Amino acid sequence: MVTRKQEFQSGSEVYHFLRDRGSVFIRMDAIDRAIVSGRARKGLSRVLSLYRSRESLSREDVAAFHRALAGWIVGAGAEVIGDERIVYPVAQSCSPDPGYHQCLQVLLMVAELHKAGYQRLRIAPGMSGSGFYWRCSITPSDNVGLNGWEPIEFGPNVVTYTSAAEDQYFGWTDTYGKTARQLAACFIERFPDVARRGIGRDRAYAGWFVEMLGAAENGRLPIFFGDWEIELAESVIPPPPVGVTSTGQ
Known part of the structure; x- marks a missing residue:
């Protein structure tokens, strides 16, 4: 404690x-x-x-x-400012706020998928137009733009969670109390095409994700879009997908 x-x-x-x-x-x-x-x-x-x-x-x-x-x-x-990064305290417990904990569970689920070999799954996190709900889309990196997070096309290859759903992740009604690992197993089973396209190594992104997760565990959920102009600091922007450069080649 x-x-x-x-x-x-x-x-x-x-x-x-x-x-x-x-x-x-x-x-x-x-x-x-x-x-x-x-x-x-x-x-x-x-x-x-x-x-x-x-x-x-x-x-x-x-x-x-x-x-x-x-x-x-x-x-x-x-x-x-510069190449150094802030050092966060190691999180000792889950957030006491249920809503925040549920959002964090989605990020922890993606971390478990990365550990299992699905490092080409990426997140696009942000706020709803009302500003009340956090949203997080998950899509394979071959459907992500040069900015490292924005889906190129929306459709069956983009899976989205909204905090309005609370613990009914992705519309599932049987996930109450499930751990991040259990949610990851459900994701692979229920979104097989998205998971299959997410198979592969992307160590640069997986490293960025770990750093982002440390911030999220200390009360800083990632927010890349919203109903207002958001200027992202260079230090929080994920790397471009594997094999993609600033010239698109």
Whole structure:
């Protein structure tokens, strides 16, 4: 079980990491999502609880607590400038928010498919037009554009989850309580054509996916599209599909 002191230490480590970098890009939408429904909310709550439990605090103690809080808040939306990447605390538990957990399960399912040899399956995550629901389409990489995530054609080779469906993933009614591995097995069985086209190695994308998943486990679901203009930082854009270059050859 994660303790309040561990959450305090996690916030402090992220704060000092960002401070040492000097300059970062801040995504305000990511900060807001993390505070409202992500893991940052839990971390902030525990740091504040530890802060309130102290009867007297020196000026140095107050500054240390504020740095821990800033680490959780700013770290939720920071993109580091340059080649370095932000280091996230290792997620110790699932999100207490059921809706977020269900979205995370979809990403974990894709990670299991990658581990099983289906690394050419890619995701196209974003928000519904209303802004209320997270959506995540899954399609083979031969149906993905040069930006690394956008489907070229929609149809039977694009499978989409919406958070409006909650735990009825992809319209399935028998998946309540299933693990990510069990969902991956269901995906292969129920979408055989999509799964077959996803067979193959794409180590660059699988590596990008692992990094993205670390951010998602810390309250930052990937969002590439929505009913507003989204300018994606270079560090969050997936690599182009295997065999495809910027010239399309």
